[in-house]
Amino acid sequence: MSGYTEGIIILLCINFIAAMGVSLLTGFTGIFSLGHAGYMAVGAYTAAILTFQYEFNFIIAILLGGAIAAILAYVIGVPTLKLIGDYYAIVSIGLGEAIRLILENGGTITRGARGYPGIPPYTTLTVALCFFVVMAFLMFNLINSRFGRAFKACRDDYIAASLLGYNTSKYRVLSLVVSAFYCGISGALLGGFLSFIQPIMFDMVKSTEITSVVVFGGLGSMTGTLIGTFVITLITELFRPISQYRMLIYGAILVIIMVIRPEGVMGQQEFGPKMLKLLKRKFLRGNFSKEGGDINDKGI
Amino acid sequence: MTKVSKNIILKLDNLNKHFGGVPAVKDISFSINKGELAGLIGPNGAGKTTIFNLVTGVYSPDSGHIIFRDEDITSLKTYEVIHKNVARTFQNLRLFPRSTALENVMVAMQQHHAYSFGEAITHFGRWGKKEKEIKLKSMDIIDRVGLAKRADQPARTLPYGMQRRLEIARALALDPEFLFLDEPAAGMNPEEVNELNHLIVDIHKEFKLTILVIEHHMDLVMEICPHIICMNFGTKIAEGNPDEIQRHPEVLKAYLGEEVDE
Numbered sequence: 001m002s003g004y005t006e007g008i009i010i011l012l013c014i015n016f017i018a019a020m021g022v023s024l025l026t027g028f029t030g031i032f033s034l035g036h037a038g039y040m041a042v043g044a045y046t047a048a049i050l051t052f053q054y055e056f057n058f059i060i061a062i063l064l065g066g067a068i069a070a071i072l073a074y075v076i077g078v079p080t081l082k083l084i085g086d087y088y089a090i091v092s093i094g095l096g097e098a099i100r101l102i103l104e105n106g107g108t109i110t111r112g113a114r115g116y117p118g119i120p121p122y123t124t125l126t127v128a129l130c131f132f133v134v135m136a137f138l139m140f141n142l143i144n145s146r147f148g149r150a151f152k153a154c155r156d157d158y159i160a161a162s163l164l165g166y167n168t169s170k171y172r173v174l175s176l177v178v179s180a181f182y183c184g185i186s187g188a189l190l191g192g193f194l195s196f197i198q199p200i201m202f203d204m205v206k207s208t209e210i211t212s213v214v215v216f217g218g219l220g221s222m223t224g225t226l227i228g229t230f231v232i233t234l235i236t237e238l239f240r241p242i243s244q245y246r247m248l249i250y251g252a253i254l255v256i257i258m259v260i261r262p263e264g265v266m267g268q269q270e271f272g273p274k275m276l277k278l279l280k281r282k283f284l285r286g287n288f289s290k291e292g293g294d295i296n297d298k299g300i
Numbered sequence: 301m302t303k304v305s306k307n308i309i310l311k312l313d314n315l316n317k318h319f320g321g322v323p324a325v326k327d328i329s330f331s332i333n334k335g336e337l338a339g340l341i342g343p344n345g346a347g348k349t350t351i352f353n354l355v356t357g358v359y360s361p362d363s364g365h366i367i368f369r370d371e372d373i374t375s376l377k378t379y380e381v382i383h384k385n386v387a388r389t390f391q392n393l394r395l396f397p398r399s400t401a402l403e404n405v406m407v408a409m410q411q412h413h414a415y416s417f418g419e420a421i422t423h424f425g426r427w428g429k430k431e432k433e434i435k436l437k438s439m440d441i442i443d444r445v446g447l448a449k450r451a452d453q454p455a456r457t458l459p460y461g462m463q464r465r466l467e468i469a470r471a472l473a474l475d476p477e478f479l480f481l482d483e484p485a486a487g488m489n490p491e492e493v494n495e496l497n498h499l500i501v502d503i504h505k506e507f508k509l510t511i512l513v514i515e516h517h518m519d520l521v522m523e524i525c526p527h528i529i530c531m532n533f534g535t536k537i538a539e540g541n542p543d544e545i546q547r548h549p550e551v552l553k554a555y556l557g558e559e560v561d562e
Contacts, residue, residue, distance in 0.1 A: 138421040145420035145427065146410040146434070153396055153407045160394035163356060164408045164474065165382035174417075220398075268398055 006125050007193075008237055013132035014123075014189045015213075015229045020139045021182025023214045023225035028143060029175040030155030031081070032089040034207050035096025036183050039069040041103060041202035043184030044191040045110055048119045051192075058122035062131070062188040069184025070177045081172040084158055088176075096207050103199040115198030116191075123192035131189060135182060136226075142178070143222055151175050152220070183210075216257055218264025223271035228264070308367075309334040309478060309510050310355070315364035317350055324350045325361075326534040332478075332512055332527075337504050339525030340514045341545075343554055346531040348514045349391055352480050356388050357381045368478070387476035389467040391483045391514070397456035401447055401466050404455050405438040408473035413437075438473060445469040445499065461492045465499065472507060479503075481513040485520055493517055497524055522546070530554070 018040060025031050043065035050061040080091045104113045142148060153161040154168045161168050191197045209232075217228025235253065239246045257264065269275055311331040317324050325347045332338050340348050353359045355366055357378040366374045373381055387408075396404050413434050419425040442451050445465040450458055455466060464484055471479055484500065485493045501524050504511050515521045521528060522542040530538040530551050537550040545551055 141423045142421045145423075145431075146413075146415065147417065147420050149399075149403060149407045149410065152399060156396040156398065157394050159358065159378075160390070160396065161407075162378040163358075163382060163388060163394075164470070165379050165411050167377075167379045 001125075008233075010123060010125055010128040010189075010193050011237075012230065012233050013128040014186050014193065015210075015233050016132050016226060017135050017189070018183050018186035018210050019213050019217075019225050019229040020136065020222065021179035021186070022210045023217070023219075023222055024139065024143070024151070024182070025175050025179035026211060026214050027219040027221065027225065028148065028155065029151045029172055031172060031176065032086065032211065033092040033179075034089055034204060034211065035092030035094070035099075036179070036210055037202040037204070037206035038092075038096035038099035039073060039180040039183035040187030040190065040206070041099050041197075041199065042069045042072055043187035044197045044202070045103060045116065045187075046184070047188035048116050048191045048197055049109065051120050051122065052116075052118055058120065058127075058192060062122075062185055062192070065188035066181040066184035069187070070181040073176045073180030074173065077173040077176040081176060082169045092207075093204065096202070096204055100199045100203055103202075110199075113199060115196055117196045119191050119195045119197065121192060121195050123189045128189060128193070131185065135185065139182070140222060147171075147174070155220075212254060216254060216264060218266035218268060220268040221264065221266040221270055224264055224266025224269075227266065227271070231265075307333040307335075309336075309369055310512075311365075311367040312351070312355070313365040313367065315351070315354060315366065316362045317347075317354060317359060318362055323534050325354065328364075328531070328534075328536055330529050330536060330539060332510060335508070335510055336527055337501070337511045337525055338513070338527040338529065339521040340512060340529050340531065341516075341518070341521055342531035342537075345533075347534040348531055349482055350534075351531075352388060352482055352514065355381070356386065356480065382474065385475070385477040386480070387471035387474040387478070388480035389464075389471050389482055389484060391486060393463050393467055395455040395463055395467060395470070398454055400452050401442060401455055401458065402435070402438055402451040404466060405442055405470050405473045406434050408470045409434045409438045409441070412475055441469045441473050442466075444472075444503075461488055461496075464488070464496070468499070468503070472503065476509065478510045478512070481511060483514050483516060485515060485517050493520055496520075500524060 018036070022033060022036050025033055046068045047058070047061040047065040050056040050064060051058055076091065076095055080088050103110045106112065110116065150161070150166055150171050153164065153166060154171050158168045187202070213228045213232050214225050216232060217226070218224030232250070235249065236246060239249055308331045313329055315325055315328045328351065340351065342348055350359065354361050357376050357380070361374060364374070365372055368384055368386065371384070373384060396407065399407070413430045415426040415430045419427045439448070439451065442448055445468060447462055447466060447469065450462060455463060458466060468481070468484065481500070485496050488496065497520055500511065500513065503509065513521070513525065526541055528540065528542060528545045529536060530545055530548070532554040537554060538545055538548040540548070
């Protein structure tokens with residue numbers, strides 16, 4: 001395998017992990033975030049400093065990167081997620097920018113705006129793939145558990161959820177902490193892949209990019225998030241030769257999706273045996289109907 | 301008229317709630333005995349739903365106390381009240397529209413079949429056993445309200461009457477002692493009201509519940525509720541059995557208007 005393909009696969013794994021985290025928060029719990037690159041930055045710098053400065057084992061450094069991001073999310077989440085509405089989205093913008101500015105002015109610890117060079121290149125193909133597989137396994141298990149159902153209940157109707165005995169703000173904070181952990185890990189892997197990180201890499205553009213990938217794939221669908229990340233990452237790579245038009249194409253694709261499929265590529269459905277069965281039925285019989293034309297929610 | 305009894309499960313004591321300058325609930329006191337099937341009636345805007353919202357912690361009262369099983373639950377948060385074995389349904393449905401009927405009930409059922417976060421993300425340990433239990437018991441309840449065939453359908457695609465019954469099923473899945481039904485028959489045709497009638501009486505016996513039901517269909521209330529409380533403009537105007545209520549002058553005034561002297 002050429003170094004280039006290998007690089008793309010590693011980058012895909014890194015993007016997958018970050019997108020899964022945001023998908024849990026935005027798609028499954030209904031909280032918009034525009035500052036998740038901030039958690040990636042925290043993970044990336046933690047791992048970088050620990051491996052370069054203190055010569056930690058890289059796996060421990062990556063996990064600590066995720067943990068520190070998660071702790072930060074807890075501190076931010078407890079006061080802000082008690083409020084219902086878009087408050088967290090607004091706070092997250094401030095948080096993302098604040099983290100970036102702190103890193104830019106971090107003196108000898110973060111080495112400022114010029115960036116942090118010389119991180120040991122610990123993110124090999126195997127490491128990236130292993131992290132992706134394990135994190136995806138845990139995430140899919142989580143959404144297929146009582147916690148997944150509780151997150152969705154809080155997203156769909158928080159009053160009904162609290163009248164079913166759920167402390168909704170607790171579940172919202174839990175979702176944020178898990179999602180920050182995923183972004184922290186993703187950032188730590190990115191640092192090890194590039195060997196160099198810079199505060200500007202984790203600005204608001206990066207945050208909106210992750211969120212838009214999740215919306216592209218379909219809010220409330222984890223497989224949709226993976227498909228969305230795959231498509232967007234590959235498109236960005238594909239059009240590298242005409243890089244001045246990349247953002248244009250990227251925007252055009254988002255607009256096309258908004259127009260022809262506003263619920264995202266997968267809507268709220270998961271890609272799996274159940275969906276294959278439905279698709280098969282659609283193509284064989286030409287319709288979705290079941291039990292004599294029963295209503296089946298937009299077919300799928 | 302209120303009997304003094306040690307059997308009291310819910311007691312409202314001089315409850316007050318204002319919205320701005322509007323008194324929604326004024327000095328309301330009444331109590332419900334364990335195992336009762338009681339009705340709360342009154343014209344639109346009388347404050348019936350506000351009482352439900354006060355008891356379940358959606359609003360907090362300006363003054364007064366709510367006692368449930370000898371415990372003051374006045375200042376508890378909504379989810380804490382629910383953990384005291386109280387459940388309710390809503391006047392305007394609040395199902396999770398995109399989840400299936402079964403998932404709607406499972407969300408409530410899983411409250412009694414918890415497992416840890418670690419077990420949830422690894423699917424080790426109790427996950428399999430508990431999930432199976434949650435699903436089976438939820439199916440039982442869905443079957444009980446007659447929706448077994450529709451279990452896999454998204455809630456919002458169910459006919460209206462079925463959505464109402466699904467909400468009752470979801471409340472029952474919490475395994476409550478006390479069930480508040482907020483206008484369960486709203487928007488139903490006479491046939492559906494009749495079916496619902498039977499359902500309420502049956503679950504009352506079967507699950508050994510205490511039920512307080514808000515209703516506009518007088519025939520439904522008069523038929524199934526031996527104990528009726530009537531409200532108007534935020535105050536209690538009458539309390540008693542159906543006969544007493546039907547003959548009570550204040551109730552007649554509230555529903556039919558005053559006689560005009562000629």
